[in-house]
Amino acid sequence: MRTVRDEAFEVVSRLDMGTIFANPGSTEVPMLTDLPDDLEFVLALHEASVVGMATGWALGRRSPAFVVLHTTAGLGNAVGALATARVNRAPLVVLVGQQDRRHLALEPFLTGRLTGLAGDYPVSVEQPLRAQDVPGALARAWHTARERRGPALVIVPMDDWSAPAEDSGVLPAATEVHRATGVDEAVVGRLVEVLAEATSPALVVGAGADDRATWRALVALAERLRCPVRQESFGARAGFPQDHPLFAGHLPAARSRLRQVLAGHDVVLCVGAPVFRQYPYEPGPLAEPGTRVLLVTDDPEEAHRSPVELAVLGGPGEVCARLAERVPARDVPMPATHRAAPPPPPGPSEPLRAAHVLAALAERLPADAVVVEETPSTRPDLHALLPARAPMGFLSAAMGGLGFALPAATGLRMARPDRPVVAVVGDGASLYAIQSLWTAAHYGVGALFVVLSNGRYAVLDHLARGHGGGKPPWPGFAEISVRDLALALGCPASRPTGHAELLGILDDVVPGLADRGEPLLLDVPVTVDPTFDP
Structure with missing residues (x-):
């Protein structure tokens, strides 16, 4: 007997969503156990990382990625990342598990009130009225996510997967949708x-x-x-x-x-x-x-x-x-533009600044490298010293919330193994999605993660000082070792202690980035530039 699950996976394969990003729970077990051989499962250890990886994958492939989340807890944990995906124009098909349809009216354990939980950020939300409508709902979500470039949610009760498929001879949804294009x-x-x-x-x-x-x-x-x-x-x-x-x-x-x-x-x-x-x-x-x-x-x-x-x-x-x-060609002199000069190397007793690290990367990265940025306190230096030289050469979180770069770089490298991928991340930002490093290590994702560690929320400190010279109540966190956290998650990591050691590591690693088969995290201690102005 063909089941709803059989037909749903046919839709998933036909629409080229064969990579499933998930952090599943009990309501998704009936769907995910014994996956067909043509589907690949990617586990992330937190739902924000799941969506962040799928966002990087979707932007890298320019095609909808497939996400599976676990009822209220999973969708709730992922809302911030879904908002980022929407503002980043990332097409996602997000399947959210639900309790068994047959006793939903009694609100059993793990029932989710899901339709409005993600607010206005999904481009569509559908809970099929019948189990047999699930394959069509997935197809519609794919078309909607692709057309409107954002997350499209489908809520599926756990018993729907084993229900018999409908043999009506009617397609579950449009097989192809094309928008006619033209220029007025x-x-x-x-x-x-x-x-x-x-x-x-x-x-x-x-x-x-x-x-x-x-x-x-x-x-x-x-x-x-x-x-x-x-x-x-x-x-x-x-x-x-x-x-x-x-x-x-x-x-x-x-x-x-x-x-x-x-x-x-x-x-x-x-x-x-x-x-x-x-x-x-x-x-x-x-x-x-x-x-x-x-x-x-x-x-x-x-x-x-x-x-x-x-x-x-x-x-x-x-x-x-x-x-x-x-447009008529203008017969005028070319405008003069200014290029920021890299800083001179630090002296023997001078601490590393972010600009030193970024200048070292700029000298070594190839033109087709993708730089994934999440370093608020050093973003001006990054823009000045690391220009994007190819399409998709730069990626950042359009929403502004932290926790994007580590998972997005992981998903992007999965989608584009032909491109060197480097994430430049503040240590505070890295802690929002540090679990992503386990996925990168487990699945052999050859991205380079450069963490600029100043042991504080430098942007917030600057804003507090600018707000009438106010004193921030939050402490620093210099005692946290991002390198040790990475190693504990199975990700190779190093903490260069000076400029010469940093250059040596980059000279060894960067030439092979395109072919790298495992991640590497560099936890680089830096001092905050006193002239910093966001």
């Missing part, structure tokens, strides 16, 4: 008209422009306009080659500084980026009066909330390629 030449014409009239245009790019075709189109457009290109603030991915002569750095996240950067530009075209992402609130406009702001994005929510003169919903690559063909 009239709308492109409006953008061309504004750009052609500009005396000092600028481009702002974001995560929505992070693919090879869009990079190519944006380079052609920027060179035709001879204008500077800046990356959105807190961008989760790079929208432009950051080693290009026209790349002018990252936008600041405060309005007064943003206005200074955009001052003098009469037209700002934003591509795949929100207008404009901020962090501390400041009164006043985003740009000076007289600056016209335009947007090209394929994200309807981004288009609807952006305060712009014209928002164009469409594929950024296709629109920018048309613009590069039609």
